[in-house]
Amino acid sequence: MNTKRILIANRGEIATRIARACRELGYKSVGIWTDFEVNAKHLEFCDEWVFLPGKNNRETYLDIQKLLKLAEDHRIDGIHPGYGFLSENGAFALACEQAGIVFIGPNPKAIKAMGDKATSKEIAKKAGVPVVPGSTQAVPTVDEAIKIAKQIGYPVLLKAVAGGGGRGMRRCDSDQDIVKNFEAVGREALASFANAELLVEKYILNPHHIEVQILADKKGNVFHFFERECSIQRRHQKIIEEAPSPFVGEDEELRKRLCDTAVILARAVGYDSAGTVEFVMGADRNFYFLEMNTRIQVEHPITEEITGVDLIVCMIQGAFGESLGIPSQEWIKRTGHAIECRICAEDPITMLPAPGKVTGFETNFPQGTRFDNCLYKGLQVTPDFDPMVGKLVTKGIIRDVALRKMRAALDGLFIEGLKTNIPLLKEILREEHFISGHYNTNYIAEYKPQEKINTDFDHQRVYQVLATIEVRRFGR
Amino acid sequence: MRTYLIDKDKNEHCIDLKKTIVHSSELVEFEFATVVDGHDTNVEHVFVRRLAGQYFVSMDNIHWKKLARQELPKVFLNVNRLYNVYRGYKPSGMDSSADSGLVTQMPGKVVKIAVKVGDQVQKGQTLLILEAMKMENEVKSNADGIVKEIFVGEGQALEQGVAMMTLEEKP
Numbered sequence: 001m002n003t004k005r006i007l008i009a010n011r012g013e014i015a016t017r018i019a020r021a022c023r024e025l026g027y028k029s030v031g032i033w034t035d036f037e038v039n040a041k042h043l044e045f046c047d048e049w050v051f052l053p054g055k056n057n058r059e060t061y062l063d064i065q066k067l068l069k070l071a072e073d074h075r076i077d078g079i080h081p082g083y084g085f086l087s088e089n090g091a092f093a094l095a096c097e098q099a100g101i102v103f104i105g106p107n108p109k110a111i112k113a114m115g116d117k118a119t120s121k122e123i124a125k126k127a128g129v130p131v132v133p134g135s136t137q138a139v140p141t142v143d144e145a146i147k148i149a150k151q152i153g154y155p156v157l158l159k160a161v162a163g164g165g166g167r168g169m170r171r172c173d174s175d176q177d178i179v180k181n182f183e184a185v186g187r188e189a190l191a192s193f194a195n196a197e198l199l200v201e202k203y204i205l206n207p208h209h210i211e212v213q214i215l216a217d218k219k220g221n222v223f224h225f226f227e228r229e230c231s232i233q234r235r236h237q238k239i240i241e242e243a244p245s246p247f248v249g250e251d252e253e254l255r256k257r258l259c260d261t262a263v264i265l266a267r268a269v270g271y272d273s274a275g276t277v278e279f280v281m282g283a284d285r286n287f288y289f290l291e292m293n294t295r296i297q298v299e300h301p302i303t304e305e306i307t308g309v310d311l312i313v314c315m316i317q318g319a320f321g322e323s324l325g326i327p328s329q330e331w332i333k334r335t336g337h338a339i340e341c342r343i344c345a346e347d348p349i350t351m352l353p354a355p356g357k358v359t360g361f362e363t364n365f366p367q368g369t370r371f372d373n374c375l376y377k378g379l380q381v382t383p384d385f386d387p388m389v390g391k392l393v394t395k396g397i398i399r400d401v402a403l404r405k406m407r408a409a410l411d412g413l414f415i416e417g418l419k420t421n422i423p424l425l426k427e428i429l430r431e432e433h434f435i436s437g438h439y440n441t442n443y444i445a446e447y448k449p450q451e452k453i454n455t456d457f458d459h460q461r462v463y464q465v466l467a468t469i470e471v472r473r474f475g476r
Numbered sequence: 477m478r479t480y481l482i483d484k485d486k487n488e489h490c491i492d493l494k495k496t497i498v499h500s501s502e503l504v505e506f507e508f509a510t511v512v513d514g515h516d517t518n519v520e521h522v523f524v525r526r527l528a529g530q531y532f533v534s535m536d537n538i539h540w541k542k543l544a545r546q547e548l549p550k551v552f553l554n555v556n557r558l559y560n561v562y563r564g565y566k567p568s569g570m571d572s573s574a575d576s577g578l579v580t581q582m583p584g585k586v587v588k589i590a591v592k593v594g595d596q597v598q599k600g601q602t603l604l605i606l607e608a609m610k611m612e613n614e615v616k617s618n619a620d621g622i623v624k625e626i627f628v629g630e631g632q633a634l635e636q637g638v639a640m641m642t643l644e645e646k647p
Contacts, residue, residue, distance in 0.1 A: 167611070184605070187587065188612050235611065349556045353609040355583055355636075356558070359551065360544030377545070383583045383608045414544040416553060423555050455555045459518040462491060462552060463508040464533040466479060467522040469548055470493060471504050471531065 010082030012374040015042035021312040061085040078102035087295035104319040106273040114292040124289040127268035132288040134201030148200045160189030161197035208281040212262035213303045217318040224259040231441045234351045241299040242339040246437030274315040305338035305395045337399040343390040345381040348424040353387040356418030364412035481559035584608035595623045621645040
């Protein structure tokens with residue numbers, strides 16, 4: 001039998017996650033290491049390790065030709081792009097297809113259609129999916145942007161056509177704001193997505209960011225795996241996600257409508273892999289299509305926890321034209337409540353990235369904690385990559401239990417040597433509005449949990465750390 | 477043994493190990509104090525025990541907890557402050573010119589320099605844009621003044637703690 005060989009064109013925790021899925025399926029995983037990340041811990045779980053030359057991301061994880069050459073040299077059957085990097089690059093998916101390699105993700109057409117915000121909005125509109133008012137095409141100039149903003153009314157959101165993950169977008173409250181931000185957002189967009197085109201969109205006040213997990217195969221089956229609430233964000237990037245959404249709550253009619261809408265869109269675009277349809281939901285419970293992420297997402301574990309389905313395994317099976325093993329939508333049930341905290345190397349108060357070296361790492365988790373991570377003592381967190389170093393996931397029969405477990409899990413996670421957002425996460429998990437489930441994307445701006453963090457110098461902890469050093473003089 | 481913890485803002489904690497009591501081969505007790513103006517403050521006892529190959533610590537010899545195992549740490553993290561750890565000596569000649577606003581707070585790349593030498597700048601004005609972890613961060617002036625020197629160029633990659641420019645503050 002010819003064992004399938006999967007190249008993991010990614011790094012960090014997601015590379016580890018994919019390698020584990022390959023192992024389960026009996027496929028060989030091939031991991032990549034680079035010059036600028038010699039201690040790539042994700043390789044630990046890969047069956048084979050290959051070297052990819054290059055000085056930076058552009059010359060390695062983003063270099064389509066090099067990756068294809070690597071795939072050819074190592075007799076690769078399929079490439080899993082993970083998230084970020086080339087995961088939503090239609091040209092890469094197409095190049096794989098042409099090279100006779102299975103791209104473990106959706107078809108290039110779907111990526112291209114959904115990757116472009118203007119096109120995706122058009123498709124959504126045509127399919128009868130509600131969309132946020134705004135420009136339907138890239139806005140070429142500042143003047144044009146101001147004109148559209150005046151039509152739909154301030155505040156507006158200036159964002160990259162090819163954007164995603166919260167990068168390349170900024171709120172503008174006036175003409176001057178647009179003038180001030182147009183160039184910077186364009187530059188950020190160019191740096192992150194190699195495309196400087198921008199859109200102008202109505203900014204929904206007190207919005208909820210709610211998304212629906214989709215899984216489809218090449219036979220035309222499209223399933224949804226219910227929703228995730230991702231409203232706890234800083235810098236437009238998620239830090240805490242939960243499933244199901246406490247805002248949708250017991251409203252099963254709304255939940256069904258939301259999830260069915262996502263399926264309609266996925267069908268309309270001919271979707272055939274794992275993906276996420278993101279919606280913004282106002283306080284009035286009206287929801288609008290934001291964008292579709294044509295990849296596996298960072299926060300997929302909480303959906304896996306409440307449905308018991310391994311999304312990465314399904315994604316790989318589906319890509320090779322195999323059955324997903326799901327008889328019908330009715331078989332997908334959700335039980336309990338799951339929550340995810342993103343552990344990031346950043347200042348807990350300013351929330352700015354804070355690279356550094358991990359000098360100590362220890363966990364002491366409650367039963368049933370899942371921690372997808374790439375941490376180890378000695379890990380150098382560099383500015384080359386996203387500051388996220390791990391994802392802490394807990395589950396409970398009800399939300400309160402999941403939160404209790406998360407508090408205990410955070411208390412049992414020790415990362416030394418560099419700043420992390422753990423103190424901020426602890427504060428949020430103990431804050432009354434978060435606990436009550438009444439929060440929206442303005443949560444951090446509104447309640448400023450970072451200001452409640454106790455920053456007093458902890459003498460006891462210094463003494464304890466020093467004591468464990470001193471004790472070694474006694475040969476222990 | 478004396479240990480100094482000093483952060484980039486010159487916050488300093490001086491910690492003395494006062495006493496070591498070896499109770500048994502598996503249990504050692506230490507007395508620590510923080511020296512403030514020549515006086516011992518926050519005097520506390522820490523017990524260390526090895527259990528199953530790992531260190532556990534206790535303040536009362538009853539309640540124990542596990543610490544992340546570290547080599548001699550060069551830095552100590554206290555929520556949002558990173559202290560450099562100096563054991564046995566206090567470093568001299570630490571730079572004093574570093575005006576925190578004009579020194580890189582994290583490694584990054586200079587995207588754009590918004591001022592030139594001789595420019596009058598106001599407090600809060602953007603001096604340059606630094607890209608770190610794919611995010612653009614505006615570095616703003618923390619005082620009114622005149623740009624005296626610029627040490628960096630657009631596109632340059634910088635380590636943490638690098639001086640980017642100097643300002644002559646207006647009195």
